[in-house]
Structures are given as C-alpha cells and as structure tokens.
Amino acid sequence: MNEPTRLSWTDVRDKIRARILSRTYGPGDKLPRDEDIAQEFGCARTTVHRAMQDLSQIGLVERKRKGGTHVRLDPVTRATFDIPITRREVEQRGSKYDYQLISREMEQTPLPVMARFGIQRPVEMLRIKALHLADNCPYIFEDRWVDTRSNADILDADLIRESANEWLVRNKPYSRVDVRFYAMNAEGESAEYLSTREGTALFVIERTTWIGDDPITTVQAVAAPGYQLLAQG
Amino acid sequence: MNEPTRLSWTDVRDKIRARILSRTYGPGDKLPRDEDIAQEFGCARTTVHRAMQDLSQIGLVERKRKGGTHVRLDPVTRATFDIPITRREVEQRGSKYDYQLISREMEQTPLPVMARFGIQRPVEMLRIKALHLADNCPYIFEDRWVDTRSNADILDADLIRESANEWLVRNKPYSRVDVRFYAMNAEGESAEYLSTREGTALFVIERTTWIGDDPITTVQAVAAPGYQLLAQG
DNA sequence: AAGATTAATATGTAGATACATAATAATGTC
DNA sequence: GACATTATTATGTATCTACATATTAATCTT
Incomplete structure (x- = not known):
C-alpha cells in the first residue's frame, strides 16, 4: 500500500539497461531526454543523469550535449581486471x-x-x-x-x-x-x-x-x- | 584578480591523487573527512564526494561509512580494455x-x-x-x-x-x-x-x-x- | 564486567535550483 | 546561396538541503 522507497540511480540504470537489452530501445535509437525519463520514473533529473553516466562508462550508450543519448551501434566488450601483487x-x-x-x-x-x-x-x-x-x-x-x-x-x-x-x-x-x-x-x-x-x-x-x-x-x-x-x- | 573558475570534481580528484602519489597521504593513512577537504578547497562536500567515488573505483582509496577514507595498502593494478568487433x-x-x-x-x-x-x-x-x-x-x-x-x-x-x-x-x-x-x-x-x-x-x-x-x-x-x-x- | 541500548559520526543518496557548455537549428546579412 | 551570427536545447556541473545507513563510541542495565 505504501510507496516502497524512492528510486535510486542504480534502479534507474537497471531499468534503462533492461530496455536496451529487450530492444525497447534498439541499437542506434535515441533515448528520451533525461528530464522526460525522470518524469516517467518520478525521480529527479540528477538521478537519471547519474544512471546515464554509468551506462555511458560501461559503453552501452553514447551521450552528446544537445545531441542527446543514443544506444551504441557496435557496443564494445568492455571488461576490467585487477592485477594484484x-x-x-x-x-x-x-x-x-x-x-x-x-x-x-x-x-x-x-x-x-x-x-x-x-x-x-x-x-x-x-x-x-x-x-x-x-x-x-x-x-x-x-x-x-x-x-x-x-x-x-x-x-x-x-x-x-x-x-x-x-x-x-x-x-x-x-x-x-x-x-x-x-x-x-x-x-x-x-x-x-x-x-x-x-x-x-x-x-x-x-x-x-x-x-x-x-x-x-x-x-x-x-x-x-x-x-x-x-x-x- | 578574479576567481578563475570553481573547482570541478575532477580537479579535486586529481589534487587528492597527487597527494597520494607524493606521499602526503601515505599507504594506509586516513584522509580528512570529505567536509574538511571541501572546506580546504572551498567547494561543496558533494564535489569531494564525487571525486572520492572515482578514486575508490580506481582502487586508490577505500571508504567506509563512519570509518572514513583510507589510502589502500596494496593498490591493485586495475586496467580496462575494450574488445571491439x-x-x-x-x-x-x-x-x-x-x-x-x-x-x-x-x-x-x-x-x-x-x-x-x-x-x-x-x-x-x-x-x-x-x-x-x-x-x-x-x-x-x-x-x-x-x-x-x-x-x-x-x-x-x-x-x-x-x-x-x-x-x-x-x-x-x-x-x-x-x-x-x-x-x-x-x-x-x-x-x-x-x-x-x-x-x-x-x-x-x-x-x-x-x-x-x-x-x-x-x-x-x-x-x-x-x-x-x-x-x- | 558482559551485554544490550543509545548516541554520535562519516559516508551515501535524492532532490531542487542555478548556471555552464557544446552542438544544433534558425536567422540574418552580403 | 554562402557564411557569419544568434537562439535553442540537452547534457554537464556545482551547491545546498535533507535524510538514509553503516559503524564506531558511549552509556546504561543487570
């Protein structure tokens, strides 16, 4: 009955990623503006921004000022590894x-x-x-x-x-x-x-x-x- | 005479990193609280926080709630690579x-x-x-x-x-x-x-x-x- | 003194606001 | 029509505020 908790930026990130994986947003597609996504999810633009930053770092989307956010056409496999002593x-x-x-x-x-x-x-x-x-x-x-x-x-x-x-x-x-x-x-x-x-x-x-x-x-x-x-x- | 520009979080990150590299903060040392660093640099705590997040992700420092921020003892070599098509x-x-x-x-x-x-x-x-x-x-x-x-x-x-x-x-x-x-x-x-x-x-x-x-x-x-x-x- | 409870504290997160910046679109000038 | 100028727009950044959360320190019970 109660609103569970507010959306965190990781939640937003996962939701967007799910949409990309499920082809709701296909390769090359333009995503809605941060503000619109924020409105849809009922959270602040800052939160969407943080989520997008992460998706962009992972290499799933590309962002450009004014140009907006696009799903990458040829997503690279990006991996990190640690070399300990x-x-x-x-x-x-x-x-x-x-x-x-x-x-x-x-x-x-x-x-x-x-x-x-x-x-x-x-x-x-x-x-x-x-x-x-x-x-x-x-x-x-x-x-x-x-x-x-x-x-x-x-x-x-x-x-x-x-x-x-x-x-x-x-x-x-x-x-x-x-x-x-x-x-x-x-x-x-x-x-x-x-x-x-x-x-x-x-x-x-x-x-x-x-x-x-x-x-x-x-x-x-x-x-x-x-x-x-x-x-x- | 004019204040050049405000510090960005990347500036703060680089300053802190420089201090770690130059041993101002040595391995294992505890860093000042975000708030104190913010005050020293004349910026907001949020900005320091963003910088610290990055340093933490890179593997240079470790953060714990209440415990504070510490320089990692055995920093791992963390690298990322892209595998394109x-x-x-x-x-x-x-x-x-x-x-x-x-x-x-x-x-x-x-x-x-x-x-x-x-x-x-x-x-x-x-x-x-x-x-x-x-x-x-x-x-x-x-x-x-x-x-x-x-x-x-x-x-x-x-x-x-x-x-x-x-x-x-x-x-x-x-x-x-x-x-x-x-x-x-x-x-x-x-x-x-x-x-x-x-x-x-x-x-x-x-x-x-x-x-x-x-x-x-x-x-x-x-x-x-x-x-x-x-x-x- | 041992164990449970409570307070204090540093980081983590979300939101609102304001402004900066880059890239595009629209406009005006010759 | 070609080119420079000016708006427009979406993302990027910084600040303040408020509260959440984990962890340590202090305090109270028994």
Missing part, C-alpha cells in the same frame, strides 16, 4: 607463496626495453630476475628493469626477502601504467625456471609504469603453463 | 578486413563448452568456425558455439557475408560476459588456418555471454602469431 594472487588461490631472487645487476637497457619506456637513449638500470612459486611449483618468472635515477632507494632494499614486485607497489605509486598481453614459446631461461620444455606456449603479462613522465619500472611476467587470466565484464 | 579492430589498424566462413553445423556440446556455459547436460548448438583476415593475412581464427534455443533466428542469418561475431553483437545484446585469456600451442586446425607451424605460441581470447541466465554464445578466438592485447590503466 603476486603473493596475494597466490594466497588467494589457497596456495603457499614463495619467492626466489635469481639475479640482480646493473645493465644497459636494450632496445626493446627502451621502446617500452619510450626513451631514446640507453640507460643503466637495475635488472632483477625472480621467480614466484605457488605450493613450491614455479608460478611466474619475472624479468624486471627498474630506473634507478628516480628510484635510487631500491638499491638499499633487501630484495632477497621481499620481492621487487611488492617493494615497488608499496613504495612507488605510479600515475600511469601500460599493460600488454601476449603469448610466447618457452625458451632458455623461461623454460628452465618454469620447469617446462622449450616450445611450450606461455602467457606473458608486460607492465610498464611511470610517475609523471619518469619511468619507474617495466616487467615481463611469464606465467607457468596453464595460467589463465580472468576478467569480468 | 574484429572488423573494426582490423580497420582501425588501417588494414583491409576480410572474413571467411569455414564451417557451420549443428553439434552436441562437448564437456569443455558445457563448462564455459555452466550447464550440466549436452545440448545441440550451432558451431561456427571462421577466419578473420587483415590485409589478406590470417588474423583471428574463431571457433564459436551459439545456443539456438534462445537464438533460433541466427539460423536464418547469412553467415557467409556477415560474420557471426558482428551478427551477434548487433542482434544479441548480453547482460553478462566472461572473458578469459591464455596461451596455447598451435595444432591442427589453428596451425592450418593461421598458416603457422605446429607448436607456435598463440594468444587466445575466450568469451562467453549470457542474457539473464540463458547462454548466448561462447567463442574461442585464436590470434595469429605476434598478436598483442593492450590495456590502459
């Missing part, structure tokens, strides 16, 4: 985490690494190779370069106990990150450390971070055979 | 797009496919194999299953001219999508159609979509050697 990832699977430092040396950056950072000239950087283990099995082999010009303090860090991965996450927040996925055949070091035979297809995550315009670090993280990355849409 | 992806690279239907048959779903959909019993579905080409070179080989119970109309579609990929995107909006990435060695069909030799490491994108609880389609899209997926954080 490796220890946490392993522990969340219920496995025992271990970490092993393989090497730690100053080296000149080769061309591919310079390309990742977008720098023109080779620089001396700290190169760290390490292995992450889950239940005593190789999990991820990482080959990392750290720019010591802006991160000199990592030279004092105890990278035998704590992985560079964790140290950096804890001590070096970044303002920009590039992530890149691809597949590669196991060879040499990666085959050796992940204890698989050469040629096995391996999943690779490459991450490069900056603070402002200064490079922080770039990692090539090669996962053990069978690794899958999940994302939710 | 393949034609668009190819054309955006400036290449000529082509598409080739390989096969199209009704088949019983095998166990791995049932697992992707989360169904218990085998079902007759439409299985479509196709090849996407960029500048006449194999680009993506897809092996797709479509549930014809809820999508009977695809049986009438002309899948020689238009790819199932595009037809589905245009005609079957989904409410949920699972995305999964992994690496596999080329073998048999994948090696043949992507014209590479067996064993080559290939990047695989597996996507499954539902509308409500009803399965729509699942695809295994195997990319040609060298393919990389980029995401922006």
